[in-house]
Amino acid sequence: MSGEDIDGKAVAATIRGELKERVSSLRSPPGLAVILVGSRRDSQTYVRMKKKACEEVGIQSFGFDYPDTVTEDELLQKIAELNSDDKVHGILVQLPLPKHINEDSIIEAVHPTKDVDGLHPRNNAALCSTGTHVGAEKVDWADLSSVPFHIPCTPQGCIELLDRSGVELKGKNAVVIGRSNLVGLPVAMLLMHRDATVTIVHSKTTDAPGVVGRADVVVAAVGRAEMVKKEWIKEGAVVIDVGINSVDDASAKRGYRLVGDVDYAGCKEVASKITPVPGGVGPMTIAMLLRNTVNSCVRSGATKGE
Amino acid sequence: MSGEDIDGKAVAATIRGELKERVSSLRSPPGLAVILVGSRRDSQTYVRMKKKACEEVGIQSFGFDYPDTVTEDELLQKIAELNSDDKVHGILVQLPLPKHINEDSIIEAVHPTKDVDGLHPRNNAALCSTGTHVGAEKVDWADLSSVPFHIPCTPQGCIELLDRSGVELKGKNAVVIGRSNLVGLPVAMLLMHRDATVTIVHSKTTDAPGVVGRADVVVAAVGRAEMVKKEWIKEGAVVIDVGINSVDDASAKRGYRLVGDVDYAGCKEVASKITPVPGGVGPMTIAMLLRNTVNSCVRSGATKGE
Numbered sequence: 087m088s089g090e091d092i093d094g095k096a097v098a099a100t101i102r103g104e105l106k107e108r109v110s111s112l113r114s115p116p117g118l119a120v121i122l123v124g125s126r127r128d129s130q131t132y133v134r135m136k137k138k139a140c141e142e143v144g145i146q147s148f149g150f151d152y153p154d155t156v157t158e159d160e161l162l163q164k165i166a167e168l169n170s171d172d173k174v175h176g177i178l179v180q181l182p183l184p185k186h187i188n189e190d191s192i193i194e195a196v197h198p199t200k201d202v203d204g205l206h207p208r209n210n211a212a213l214c215s216t217g218t219h220v221g222a223e224k225v226d227w228a229d230l231s232s233v234p235f236h237i238p239c240t241p242q243g244c245i246e247l248l249d250r251s252g253v254e255l256k257g258k259n260a261v262v263i264g265r266s267n268l269v270g271l272p273v274a275m276l277l278m279h280r281d282a283t284v285t286i287v288h289s290k291t292t293d294a295p296g297v298v299g300r301a302d303v304v305v306a307a308v309g310r311a312e313m314v315k316k317e318w319i320k321e322g323a324v325v326i327d328v329g330i331n332s333v334d335d336a337s338a339k340r341g342y343r344l345v346g347d348v349d350y351a352g353c354k355e356v357a358s359k360i361t362p363v364p365g366g367v368g369p370m371t372i373a374m375l376l377r378n379t380v381n382s383c384v385r386s387g388a389t390k391g392e
Numbered sequence: 393m394s395g396e397d398i399d400g401k402a403v404a405a406t407i408r409g410e411l412k413e414r415v416s417s418l419r420s421p422p423g424l425a426v427i428l429v430g431s432r433r434d435s436q437t438y439v440r441m442k443k444k445a446c447e448e449v450g451i452q453s454f455g456f457d458y459p460d461t462v463t464e465d466e467l468l469q470k471i472a473e474l475n476s477d478d479k480v481h482g483i484l485v486q487l488p489l490p491k492h493i494n495e496d497s498i499i500e501a502v503h504p505t506k507d508v509d510g511l512h513p514r515n516n517a518a519l520c521s522t523g524t525h526v527g528a529e530k531v532d533w534a535d536l537s538s539v540p541f542h543i544p545c546t547p548q549g550c551i552e553l554l555d556r557s558g559v560e561l562k563g564k565n566a567v568v569i570g571r572s573n574l575v576g577l578p579v580a581m582l583l584m585h586r587d588a589t590v591t592i593v594h595s596k597t598t599d600a601p602g603v604v605g606r607a608d609v610v611v612a613a614v615g616r617a618e619m620v621k622k623e624w625i626k627e628g629a630v631v632i633d634v635g636i637n638s639v640d641d642a643s644a645k646r647g648y649r650l651v652g653d654v655d656y657a658g659c660k661e662v663a664s665k666i667t668p669v670p671g672g673v674g675p676m677t678i679a680m681l682l683r684n685t686v687n688s689c690v691r692s693g694a695t696k697g698e
Contacts (some may be wrong), residue, residue: 179675215516
């Protein structure tokens with residue numbers, strides 16, 4: 087058996103197409119403010135990619151670049167200004183920030199309705215609740231694009247990939263490897279809201295291969311190159327690989343290549359479906375950022391004729 | 393093999409003793425405001441028990457009783473007043489509230505530092521985070537009494553019982569049955585923070601007995617009388633029963649008796665330790681409420697000589 091690839095690049099392109107159509111029906115364009123601090127190469131690349139993706143679907147992006155020496159107060163002032171700017175529906179602060187700035191304070195300063203990264207405590211609390219404690223609106227976890235608060239992009243992208251690949255989650259055993267705030271925990275919550283029976287595996291788990299071996303769906307998000315081996319995966323399981331790790335490779339042009347947290351070649355032999363790295367979860371993150379921004383705009387009342 | 397009882401009544405009494413000593417070292421007494429709406433018998437009983445427990449350890453309790461007809465605004469005004477009252481370190485709104493009052497709004501109105509029930513989204517978000525996203529203070533999950541925000545009382549009581557019974561959690565398989573905001577989810581988070589490998593079982597889980605059968609620690613919090621059977625429990629597992637269900641019993645004085653979510657007699661034969669119902673988790677809830685209130689007072693700076 088050889089597992090089918092889940093093509094994140096194609097799914098993300100489809101979603102961007104859907105968003106473009108949706109944006110064209112809006113009275114005024116959604117706006118995303120992107121705050122970039124310092125001159126980290128990777129951050130600059132991510133910000134460039136995000137702005138470009140905005141352009142493609144018709145979202146206005148507003149860039150605010152600051153030097154490494156910017157003060158926390160300056161950032162907080164800018165965020166306060168953006169919070170009350172009607173043209174801005176999403177505010178994204180590219181992380182990480184320089185050490186002299188308290189990331190939590192910055193994250194909490196963004197108004198929850200504009201927190202398109204889904205990092206604000208209020209959005210996290212809504213994600214980590216069942217039943218009534220998610221505000222006044224009824225949450226339909228079956229359609230994440232309808233959820234009335236912001237869900238972090240990468241975890242949301244994982245579920246979207248599963249959905250669009252026809253993977254049923256209800257009643258299935260799902261194992262999440264990793265318990266980070268950015269991926270592990272939120273993806274575990276989303277899987278639970280979809281009625282999967284979820285187990286969170288982490289560095290202190292004594293029998294990770296055994297636990298993973300019982301999973302119908304595996305989400306790997308630990309940041310350790312090719313940690314998950316073929317022998318861990320149950321025949322027919324679905325494997326979502328969130329990891330992006332660079333490993334030395336003398337034969338590669340740049341001297342390295344990117345691999346996931348999963349031994350892709352090996353696991354593909356037993357999995358029914360698997361995401362490649364790159365080209366799996368990666369492209370979904372920006373697609374979900376765009377969707378959060380468009381949703382935020384729609385929720386603000388900017389639909390035609392209103 | 394017959395499992396040892398975990399005596400929640402005794403543990404709670406010990407904790408109340410510790411708190412009494414701690415309170416006596418404070419410059420001024422901790423204060424707990426208790427808001428009771430309507431004339432539900434059970435709510436009245438709980439409030440009476442909480443006030444009595446406060447008295448025992450030296451916490452001042454301030455009762456505010458309202459008729460069923462109270463408006464949301466009246467409650468919000470009272471809460472705002474209590475939020476800025478220096479003599480009040482904890483604010484407890486006895487739930488459930490009448491249908492015309494939005495419980496979420498009331499819960500969110502309580503200042504997070506005075507939210508001794510641990511229900512505010514900010515406290516929930518802190519509980520549902522790993523690493524840095526828990527404010528400025530470093531969280532030491534090994535000692536829950538030191539955690540710088542409020543953790544819900546019943547889940548905290550479960551962990552305290554395990555700790556004081558010498559149950560190691562790190563690397564153990566823990567299964568939580570139930571995913572409620574009040575118990576299931578927070579107790580799962582606490583077990584994860586203690587480095588257990590946690591699985592959440594719920595109504596859509598396809599093989600609950602199989603999943604529970606692999607657990608070293610089982611926490612049952614579903615509200616279904618004696619659902620967890622002897623056959624589900626692994627030999628030597630520790631069983632914490634959060635359920636309190638009344639079942640008809642003609643032989644009992646009142647015509648009913650209280651049982652947990654666990655078939656106590658059966659499970660006791662295979663478990664190494666087990667909580668009885670009543671007298672297990674029950675008494676811990678109020679003890680943890682008292683501890684949250686005392687901690688809140690200490691964090692407000694009310695220590696002697698300061």
